[in-house]
Amino acid sequence: MTSQALAAPLGLPVKIAVNGLTVHYGQALGLDGVTLDIPVNRVTALIGPSGCGKSTFLRCLNRMNDHIPGIRIEGQVSIDGVQLYAEDVDPVMLRRQVGMVFQKSNPFPKSIFENVAFGPRLHGVRERSTLQEIVERSLRQAALWDEVADRLEGSALELSGGQQQRLCIARALAVEPEVLLMDEPASALDPIATAKIEELIQELKDSYTIVIVTHNMQQAARVSDFTAYFYLGKLVEFGSTETLFTTPSRPETEDYITGRFG
Amino acid sequence: MTETGAEERRLLARRRLAERIFKRLGQAATFFGVGVLGVLLVDVFSDGLPRLGWEFLTSFPSRRPETAGIYTALIGSLWMLSVTAALAFPLGVGAAVYLEEYSRRSRLDRVIEINIANLAGVPSIIYGLLGLEVFVRIMSPLTGGRSVLSGGMTMALLVMPIIIIASREALRAVPDSLRQGGYALGATRWQVVSRLVVPSAMPGILTGTILALARAIGETAPLITIGALTYVAFVPELSLAGLQTPFTALPIQIFNWVSRPQAGFHVNAAAGIVVLLVVLITMNAAAVLLRNRYQRRGMD
Numbered sequence: 004m005t006s007q008a009l010a011a012p013l014g015l016p017v018k019i020a021v022n023g024l025t026v027h028y029g030q031a032l033g034l035d036g037v038t039l040d041i042p043v044n045r046v047t048a049l050i051g052p053s054g055c056g057k058s059t060f061l062r063c064l065n066r067m068n069d070h071i072p073g074i075r076i077e078g079q080v081s082i083d084g085v086q087l088y089a090e091d092v093d094p095v096m097l098r099r100q101v102g103m104v105f106q107k108s109n110p111f112p113k114s115i116f117e118n119v120a121f122g123p124r125l126h127g128v129r130e131r132s133t134l135q136e137i138v139e140r141s142l143r144q145a146a147l148w149d150e151v152a153d154r155l156e157g158s159a160l161e162l163s164g165g166q167q168q169r170l171c172i173a174r175a176l177a178v179e180p181e182v183l184l185m186d187e188p189a190s191a192l193d194p195i196a197t198a199k200i201e202e203l204i205q206e207l208k209d210s211y212t213i214v215i216v217t218h219n220m221q222q223a224a225r226v227s228d229f230t231a232y233f234y235l236g237k238l239v240e241f242g243s244t245e246t247l248f249t250t251p252s253r254p255e256t257e258d259y260i261t262g263r264f265g
Numbered sequence: 266m267t268e269t270g271a272e273e274r275r276l277l278a279r280r281r282l283a284e285r286i287f288k289r290l291g292q293a294a295t296f297f298g299v300g301v302l303g304v305l306l307v308d309v310f311s312d313g314l315p316r317l318g319w320e321f322l323t324s325f326p327s328r329r330p331e332t333a334g335i336y337t338a339l340i341g342s343l344w345m346l347s348v349t350a351a352l353a354f355p356l357g358v359g360a361a362v363y364l365e366e367y368s369r370r371s372r373l374d375r376v377i378e379i380n381i382a383n384l385a386g387v388p389s390i391i392y393g394l395l396g397l398e399v400f401v402r403i404m405s406p407l408t409g410g411r412s413v414l415s416g417g418m419t420m421a422l423l424v425m426p427i428i429i430i431a432s433r434e435a436l437r438a439v440p441d442s443l444r445q446g447g448y449a450l451g452a453t454r455w456q457v458v459s460r461l462v463v464p465s466a467m468p469g470i471l472t473g474t475i476l477a478l479a480r481a482i483g484e485t486a487p488l489i490t491i492g493a494l495t496y497v498a499f500v501p502e503l504s505l506a507g508l509q510t511p512f513t514a515l516p517i518q519i520f521n522w523v524s525r526p527q528a529g530f531h532v533n534a535a536a537g538i539v540v541l542l543v544v545l546i547t548m549n550a551a552a553v554l555l556r557n558r559y560q561r562r563g564m565d
Contacts, residue, residue: 065449067445067448067449070448072369072370095451095452095453096451097451098448098449098450098451099450099451102449102450103449105442105445105446105449107442109440109442109443109445109446110446111443111446111447111461112443112464112465121447121450121460122450122451125450125451125452125456125460126451171446174446174450175449175450178450178451
């Protein structure tokens with residue numbers, strides 16, 4: 004079975020098309036010929052044991068791997084048909100279209116308002132009234148507005164862990180991306196904060212294409228429409244979440260999701 | 266209790282004893298350092314404090330110890346320090362930002378890094394000789410020779426490696442997640458550096474800079490080498506021309522008074538040391554306050 008067959012047409016418009024993506028870190032192989040089509044306005048989960056390449060894959064989608072010394076990236080990634088690794092693509096412009104939320108929430112040591120306004124300011128928005136609109140809209144989208152509306156000038160570092168992570172989501176939304184990448188966004192949060200993030204993902208998927216890396220298989224089953232199972236840098240299986248979790252076509256996938264290893 | 270129990274207790278007692286001995290030795294070492302400082306302070310203050318007063322601070326030097334004051338030396342030191350800070354801060358921070366945030370760790374960058382570490386250990390008199398040749402002699406049309414400007418430039422060379430090293434440490438302490446967060450929003454490297462990394466590192470950078478300047482204010486050897494005068498009966502003006510005039514500084518004035526035979530000048534020297542110490546302590550306190558202030562606020 005070739006990896007080509009794994010990217011069978013899903014019957015949905017494709018947002019991100021990945022073809023033969025191979026990543027080397029120096030001598031080590033990080034990703035091995037991954038081919039995968041990510042559908043628009045759906046949640047796609049990437050699962051697999053630690054070191055399987057799922058985070059590497061995610062970071063190829065907004066070229067956050069570019070800074071790593073000694074990295075070699077081959078193959079093609081395109082968003083809406085535009086090649087990400089083409090000569091004339093500026094990663095700075097790309098990252099405006101492809102937002103990212105990290106495993107550990109990383110609010111800037113600034114006020115809540117300045118955290119959300121940071122992205123728009125980078126891209127040249129100056130008027131206070133416009134910034135205020137963007138900040139309110141983004142915080143509402145991230146289901147955080149009601150909790151922070153009266154203390155926008157307070158430090159972002161004083162928020163709880165779950166609030167900080169939603170602030171990071173609001174910050175990513177403020178630059179109006181089309182794709183949202185999430186690298187284990189809830190792994191450092193308690194169950195209640197996790198539930199809020201998951202609920203938020205469900206609300207956001209109508210407007211954004213979401214790709215989420217998670218270690219938690221129940222979470223993948225709860226929030227995603229499609230799931231890709233990675234192992235040792237290879238894409239083992241990709242399909243609708245329901246199919247993958249109930250009737251996986253590959254024995255390795257079944258071993259992993261039933262907890263026999265990993 | 267069995268016999269092994271007794272054996273164990275004996276061993277435990279020995280381990281406890283070793284701990285007590287080490288604690289006492291550590292205390293003794295600490296008190297030795299504090300004690301030496303205490304003796305120095307008591308000695309200097311008992312000699313110098315009675316001489317200290319507004320008149321001493323605002324009087325020009327004189328042949329008669331009882332009318333001589335520290336005014337020109339104090340102003341000279343502060344002037345020189347301003348020149349040093351104005352030159353060494355942007356150069357030092359710029360170099361640190363390049364090395365930490367931009368450098369690709371090429372062979373050349375590594376050579377530069379090792380050299381900076383070495384420069385921080387070069388004896389200050391060597392900087393004095395360099396300043397004498399380059400600033401006092403070659404650049405004399407610009408600096409005016411043995412001037413405040415030459416002194417400040419020489420001191421800037423001296424403290425720059427220290428500022429670079431302190432700033433690099435402060436930049437390295439900025440968590441990488443902050444940079445990643447900036448890049449993920451579509452920031453350029455310059456935007457990440459100027460809006461996120463440098464503001465976060467600023468308390469550390471400022472603390473390092475103030476401590477480096479505190480070293481500069483006590484340095485004597487390079488000033489003697491470049492030929493700062495010991496008798497200056499005027500204060501440099503607040504202008505470019507003022508920067509090009511000869512000057513004296515606190516350590517030079519103290520050194521000069523100590524080497525005079527009259528006892529009255531020795532009292533003046535003690536009073537001068539008190540003034541120098543007060544300036545030093547003020548600077549160190551400013552560094553501590555600055556750090557605490559930023560740490561408490563945790564935002565820019």
